Amino acid sequence: MxxxxxxxxxxxxxxxxxxxxxxxxxxxxxxxxxxxxxxxxxxxGHDIRYSPRTAIKSQALVDFFVEWTEVQLPTPDVTHEYWTMYFNGSVMVLGLGVRVVLISPDGSRLHYTIRLHFSASNNATEYEALINGLHIAIELGAMRLYVHNDSELVVDQVMKESSCKSPLMTAYCQEVHKLEDKFQGI
Incomplete structure (x- = not known):
């Protein structure tokens, strides 16, 4: 040319x-x-300006999901002794993050963000979010807990509807089951 x-x-x-x-x-x-x-x-004669299309970053979507999940999901019949937990893990270019929202029986919302300093898959970050959320709920004295998440694999493995195929996922699932024993209902 x-x-x-x-x-x-x-x-x-x-x-x-x-x-x-x-x-x-x-x-x-x-x-x-x-x-x-x-x-x-x-x-x-017209006031026409060019504006480039902006990209939505993955962490912004995770934050939006966590903040609005409790509004979009059907609210269970809350007796005044149940806590509610929403959790999500995120794999980003700059690192791994975990977000947990705990709602107390009186409606108070507690937001937790945790940065993971090791590399892991998206499923592993979901398990890290769940395990950290359960530890926080135990520390807060929650005895009964509703748990919500969007990861079908993690939910199915924890609910024993599917088996874990890797040793790491098996270890994560076993840790969740150990923590479940510390609650009266989960």
């Missing part, structure tokens, strides 16, 4: 445009340049 250089002098500034794609063809095409000029004149 041929490279074109365009040099223009505007007062004391020099503008150089180097292109090897079809932009140069558009600039030198009289019909296209005329149409572009017409559109520029038509649209000049």
């Amino acid at each position: 041929a490279t074109r250089k365009l040099l223009h002098n505007f007062t004391d500034h020099e503008v150089i445009v180097v292109t090897s794609n079809s932009l140069g063809d558009i600039i030198y095409n009289r019909d296209a340049a005329g149409r572009i000029s017409k559109w520029a004149l038509e649209l000049m």
